[in-house]
Amino acid sequence: MTTRAQILRVLPYALLLALALVPQVYPAAQVLLTLALAKSLAVLGVIVLLQAGQVSFGHALFFAIAAYAAAFLGNSMGGGEIVLSLVLGTVCSAAVALVVGVFIVRYRHIFFGMLNLALSMIFFSFLEKFYHVTGGSDGLSVARPRVLGMALERGPFELVLFYGTLGLVIGALVLTHRFLSSPVGQMMRAIKTNEVRLEYLGVSARNVLLAGYVLSAALCGLGGVLMSTAQGIVTPEYAWWVRSGEFVFIAILGGAGSVGGAVVGTLAYEAVKTYAAAFAADIWQMILGVVLLVVILFAPNGLIGLFRSWTRRIGSAPERTGDRAGDRVGAGE
Template sequence: MLLGLLAALLLLGWGLPRWLNFLLTLALAKGLVVLGLVLLMRAGLVSFGQGLFFAAAAYAAAFAIKLWGVREAFLLLPLGMAAAAALAVLTGLLAARYRAIFFAMLTLAFSMVLYGLLIKAYPLTGGSDGLRVAVPTVLGYAPDPQRARVLVYYLAVGAVAAAVSLVRRQAGSCFGYLTQAIRDNEVRVEYLGVPVRRAVLAVYLEGAVLAGAGGVLAALAVGHVDPNLAYWTTSGEFVFIALLGGAEGVLAPLAGAVLYEVVKAYAFKYTPYAWQMVMGLVMLPIILFLPSGLWAPLERRWLRVRE
């Protein structure tokens, strides 16, 4: 299934309308963030602060372009991921000590601190206006804006394919089973001599790196960054997508992100002053009748067909 979806995404690249190309690129970028959030959820943790790393990486890319003139996409992506990882190490040393609602609120607080800093540091960040992100180059090639959108789309597809492959492999590894054990009975895992706090920090760091990759891709796709990337509503959006797609499969976050962006686009088009209500009406029956998300029943049906 993964190879089929990847092939479809690659084939769609050049033939998509401009608006749909942008929508899918943004969905893939957010899907990366939610994939990292799902890793935390598998360890029994819910982060309301993934916007922290999403925004930090996006601004790191914007600063690299503005201050140093670095426009190479293949440099901006690891640079943003490194910025997110560094921030995760600093905040994770504290966050890894807490669980449940305390972890969620602490991550939310970290994100809002960054939001406040981005608003106040106007000479550097542009304040609430944000910063423009110039059209990137790809391996030295400087495309026109339309071709750049397509190339960023393919970069997003490649990043998603690599992330999904690594996460799928991790799920069946010892570390993957360890995170599930921490979720089920953390005390018992500690009695076995496993350093639980280090394991939680590792998952937190992994989620941050994925969020950083999504932040850079979103910045390159939109061409602009602003403090709202770190606002609590952005982090809440990622949790919404995680609930929408579910946490049972590695493709669930991507399916949830695509569905979210499509519904949001049409809801905003036809009900611009009530699109949040439309999103709530979409979410309510899913929570009531599909608590494991939309992807789980589709995956089960696919497995039955293969058998």
């Protein structure tokens, strides 16, 4: 085997192992990582749609729907049960995506993005306006749920949440990778390259995109529930367009071509944002903007793409032919 293949094979596992050890090695970062991992699920949702060449500037909608659904459920049950919250939140997001998706998958490109934006802004305004139900801009606090019936203290709960989130992210990565490798996933990519040809083959591009849309919404929903549980609060800001933009931003940063980009991108993004906010409180937005510009201009395939080209350089020549295909999906799979 070549060096490149070895590195590619080992690195994801090394990264996961490093993540799994964080609570023992550097406990201060544990909660931040939980939040980052939760967000990476939503980014993964955005990446699914990017395979079809479609970008949603309103996916925070599904993030917020699930988070609010879980908050209402939890608060009505005096804390509730985390497993139930996760299932209910994800199902709510997927169900809404199925209904609005029927309309939205008829649109492409800018209009696809704008319709999603409009929907998320309607929901955002609704959350802010209907103060007596949603708590307005202060949002709802989310009581600490039980875990499989057990009421945990903060410390153990946060640890469970961290490993639970990590497990769910790994599961979601595997599942999404499988989906994208499946015939439906291949057809999604055909929407990006040549949709009309797909239709000539007798395939309904709309149904294919709808499947991807519901999956991406479910991933966002899962992330939303985890985020609100980790934070103990859910606010309308969950549905704000800047957050949707952030998901797309991270997807590009990590590398929209592969599912691994979601995790790598989010970790890098949160690290930059946290340290920028801590050490350059005045200009953290500017720093993020410059990072984004540099990535797009000089590394359009994101961090994963950078890593690939690096391993390619140190790898052997025959590997080169596989690169184009490899750029599309998955690091190391």
